[in-house]
Structures are given as structure tokens and as C-alpha cells.
Amino acid sequence: MFFFLFKVSANGNELISLLLLIPSKMKIPSLLLRFPHCYFSRRTCLTNFHFTSRADFSCIESLTPVHPYRAKWICSSNRLRRELCQQAAPDQQTEGLSDKEQRLVDRLYSGLIQGHRACLAEAITLVESTQSRKKKIAQVLLQKVLSYHREQEKLNQGKPLAFRVGLSGPPGAGKSTFIECFGKMLTERRYKVSVLAVDPSSSTSGGSLLGDKTRMTELSRDMNAYIRPSPTRGTLGGVTRTTNEAILLCEGGGYDVVLVETVGVGQSEFAVADMVDMFILLLPPAGGDELQGIKRGIIEMADLVAINKADGDLIVPARRIQAEYVSAMKLLRKRSKVWRPKVMRISAKTGEGISDMWDKMTEFRDLMLTSGELIAKRRKQQKVWMWNLIQENMLEHFRSHLAVKDKIPLLEEKVLSGVLSPGLAADLLLKAFKDGL
Numbered sequence: 230m231f232f233f234l235f236k237v238s239a240n241g242n243e244l245i246s247l248l249l250l251i252p253s254k255m256k257i258p259s260l261l262l263r264f265p266h267c268y269f270s271r272r273t274c275l276t277n278f279h280f281t282s283r284a285d286f287s288c289i290e291s292l293t294p295v296h297p298y299r300a301k302w303i304c305s306s307n308r309l310r311r312e313l314c315q316q317a318a319p320d321q322q323t324e325g326l327s328d329k330e331q332r333l334v335d336r337l338y339s340g341l342i343q344g345h346r347a348c349l350a351e352a353i354t355l356v357e358s359t360q361s362r363k364k365k366i367a368q369v370l371l372q373k374v375l376s377y378h379r380e381q382e383k384l385n386q387g388k389p390l391a392f393r394v395g396l397s398g399p400p401g402a403g404k405s406t407f408i409e410c411f412g413k414m415l416t417e418r419r420y421k422v423s424v425l426a427v428d429p430s431s432s433t434s435g436g437s438l439l440g441d442k443t444r445m446t447e448l449s450r451d452m453n454a455y456i457r458p459s460p461t462r463g464t465l466g467g468v469t470r471t472t473n474e475a476i477l478l479c480e481g482g483g484y485d486v487v488l489v490e491t492v493g494v495g496q497s498e499f500a501v502a503d504m505v506d507m508f509i510l511l512l513p514p515a516g517g518d519e520l521q522g523i524k525r526g527i528i529e530m531a532d533l534v535a536i537n538k539a540d541g542d543l544i545v546p547a548r549r550i551q552a553e554y555v556s557a558m559k560l561l562r563k564r565s566k567v568w569r570p571k572v573m574r575i576s577a578k579t580g581e582g583i584s585d586m587w588d589k590m591t592e593f594r595d596l597m598l599t600s601g602e603l604i605a606k607r608r609k610q611q612k613v614w615m616w617n618l619i620q621e622n623m624l625e626h627f628r629s630h631l632a633v634k635d636k637i638p639l640l641e642e643k644v645l646s647g648v649l650s651p652g653l654a655a656d657l658l659l660k661a662f663k664d665g666l
């Protein structure tokens with residue numbers, strides 16, 4: 230028997246050292262000597278191993294450090310890895326997968342937790358797939374990543390692995406300029422940042438608000454950043470499912486900040502606000518009529534409003550808009566016991582105010598964490614997510630059900646021409662569905 234004690238980095242993503250208690254007369258297991266990034270020093274019976282590479286012991290990372298962990302030492306690296314990997318993902322659902330599919334899950338999982346961007350990209354493509362077989366594989370992968378999350382959060386004293394931030398604003402507010410500037414500031418501070426752009430417009434209008442032009446060119450070249458142009462196409466339910474799952478995968482990939490960007494002119498930002506820790510609204514220094522497109526409800530959901538372009542000639546209007554929002558937001562219902570939404574002025578072009586904004590964001594995260602509101606919010610979001618998925622799937626099932634499929638166009642027509650009330654038409658369809666079950 231040996232005893233393990235783990236030490237992880239402050240953000241819980243990196244295993245810094247492993248203390249292994251070995252009886253002093255015993256030789257250091259040769260297996261450990263094989264890891265190039267592992268250094269050790271022997272003091273009587275205490276051996277201290279330092280890992281500078283996450284890859285070397287990624288599977289050991291998943292063990293619980295809450296108390297010194299007792300584990301059986303197995304002198305065969307394969308057996309050791311297998312045993313540790315099994316502990317890392319105890320409840321993975323591997324049934325029903327072929328060997329090839331299982332190998333795909335294993336490859337993506339280990340690549341993902343080792344921080345390989347290509348594996349993250351492939352994993353997101355998998356969760357976006359609408360093909361039923363791929364959906365099944367994606368769920369197995371997600372289940373594994375979720376187990377990894379749970380273990381990592383335990384290692385991190387229950388703190389979430391990443392800071393999930395939603396960013397919304399009307400077209401032209403300067404979202405991409407902001408993300409480029411903000412993302413670069415974070416990567417310079419050694420954070421890993423991922424950006425997921427939600428663009429439901431591509432399904433409704435055929436065009437794309439976010440995806441068509443080259444955006445955030447510098448940040449996309451940064452090795453500590455990962456930008457996913459448009460993780461979703463399709464319904465709002467699609468936004469919920471794939472974006473939520475993409476967030477989880479980014480967290481599994483070791484990203485400290487996951488930024489979800491959406492254009493604030495539709496419904497998707499409401500869905501996004503329901504899946505992030507902090508929701509930020511980015512506005513140009515324009516008021517009233519110019520912001521007609523922006524939904525009022527979004528302002529109520531914002532934890533922070535950033536008035537962008539506060540530079541040059543626009544400083545004065547930016548100040549005015551800031552004052553307007555400060556007074557307007559005072560009237561809003563209080564959503565948190567520890568946080569009042571803030572209104573700040575920034576310039577994504579000059580970088581002015583961006584660092585202060587990050588300070589405010591971390592202040593928000595810390596206050597929400599210590600008060601327990603952040604964890605409560607995440608739990609509530611999980612439930613909302615589950616019901617959104619049920620709603621989406623039920624509706625799909627309903628629409629395609631044989632008992633109602635053919636009746637829908639006719640009843641829709643009757644409602645449109647005023648022959649039938651919407652309520653009656655809905656009752657008729659629901660009855661047909663129930664009878665057909």
C-alpha cells in the first residue's frame with residue numbers, strides 16, 4: 230500500500246505535485262522514472278514528485294485529494310493507467326458503442342483533457358451533430374467529461390473550473406474588437422480563453438451576423454485561445470444544447486474563461502444568459518432610437534453593462550449614456566443579494582477600461598462564489614437546461630408524430646384564415662397526439 234497526496238494549481242486545472250509515501254527502504258518504482266516531466270526528491274519516507282507536464286499524469290489528476298488517497302501500486306504502467314482511468318470516469322456509459330466508437334471517445338477524451346485544441350474542435354463538432362449515432366457517442370464523451378469535471382471541482386474545493394461569461398450587444402457595438410482586446414489581455418496574464426459565438430441568425434435569415442467576416446484574427450492565432458465561430462445552427466433549443474455542451478468541453482479542455490458571444494437582437498441571448506455565470510451587455514454610445522433593436526429584457530439580465538467606444542469624440546456621448554443606464558438600472562429588480570449591476574465605460578479600440586472591467590468581473594465572481602449564489606445559479610441552470618432539452622425534444626417528437634404530422638398544415642391554415650381559434654387548433658392537435666400514443 231502507498232499513500233498519495235495531491236496538490237493542484239489555484240484554478241484546479243494543473244497537477245503541480247504528488248506526494249507519494251514510500252517506505253524508506255524501498256526503491257522508487259521505475260515506472261515513475263520514465264516520466265520525463267517528473268522530478269522527485271527523497272526525504273526519509275516521503276517522496277515529492279513535481280510534474281511540469283499535465284500530459285504525464287493526466288489520469289492521476291482525477292483522483293480525489295481531499296484526504297491522502299490510498300491506492301494500490303501496480304508495477305505495470307498499462308495496468309496502472311487503466312485502473313486510474315477507471316477511477317477517473319467511474320460512471321461512463323460505454324455500453325452500446327463499437328470498439329471503433331469507444332476508441333474515438335477515448336482519443337477525444339484524453340486529447341481534450343490534455344488541452345489539445347484539435348480534439349476540442351472535433352469534440353464540439355461531435356456534440357453539434359444531429360446524426361443519432363454521433364449523438365450517442367457525444368453523450369458518452371460528455372458523460373466522461375462530466376465525471377472529470379466533478380473530480381476536478383472536488384480538487385478545487387468545489388469551485389467551478391472556469392468562469393463562464395456571456396457577452397451580448399447589437400451589431401456594430403464592437404463585440405469582436407472587444408473580445409480581441411480582452412482575450413489578448415487574459416492570455417498575456419496566462420489565462421486560457423475560449424470564445425463560442427452563438428449565431429442563430431444563420432438558420433433564420435440564411436445569412437450570418439457573426440460568422441461571415443474574419444473576426445478576432447490575432448486572438449485566433451494565440452495558442453492559449455480557442456475560437457469557435459458558430460457552434461450552432463438552428464433552433465433556440467439547438468443553442469441551448471450545443472452551446473451548453475461546448476462550454477463543458479471547453480472547461481474540460483482547461484480553459485479558464487469561456488466567453489459566449491451572441492448578437493443581442495433575438496432570443497438566443499436569453500438562452501445564453503441562462504448558461505453563464507455572468508452576463509455582460511456591450512453597447513455603443515448611442516441611446517433611445519438607435520438601440521431599438523435591443524430587447525429591453527436583456528438589460529434586466531445584465532450583470533454588467535459596458536458602454537464601448539468611449540474614446541475620441543465619443544467620450545461625451547459615452548458618459549451621457551452611462552449616466553442614463555446607471556439611473557435606469559437603479560429601477561430594476563434586484564437579482565442578487567451581493568451584486569448590483571454595474572455600468573462602465575470602455576474602449577475596445579484603445580484598451581482603456583478593459584483591465585478595470587476584468588477587475589469588476591472577478592469581483593463579481595468572487596462575491597457570487599463566497600455567497601454561494603454562483604453554485605446555486607449553476608444548479609438552477611442545470612435544471613433549466615434539462616427542461617429546455619425536454620421541451621425541444623418533445624416538440625420535435627410532436628411535430629413528426631404520424632398522428633399529427635399531416636394535420637398540422639391544414640390546422641395552421643385554418644388558424645391563419647381565422648376559421649379556427651389557435652386554442653381550439655392546439656387542443657385538436659394535442660388530442661390527436663394523445664390518442665396516437
Ligand SMILES: Nc1nc2c(ncn2[C@@H]2O[C@H](COP(=O)(O)OP(=O)(O)OP(=O)(O)O)[C@@H](O)[C@H]2O)c(=O)[nH]1
Binds near residue numbers: 438492537577
Ligand atoms: N472608436 C471606436 N470604434 C470601435 C471600438 N470598438 C469597435 N469599434 C469599431 O466599431 C465597428 C464595429 O466593430 P466590431 O467589433 O466589428 O463590432 P461587432 O459588435 O463585433 O459587430 P458585428 O460583428 O456586426 O456584431 C468597427 O469599425 C470597429 O473598428 C472602440 O472602442 N472605439
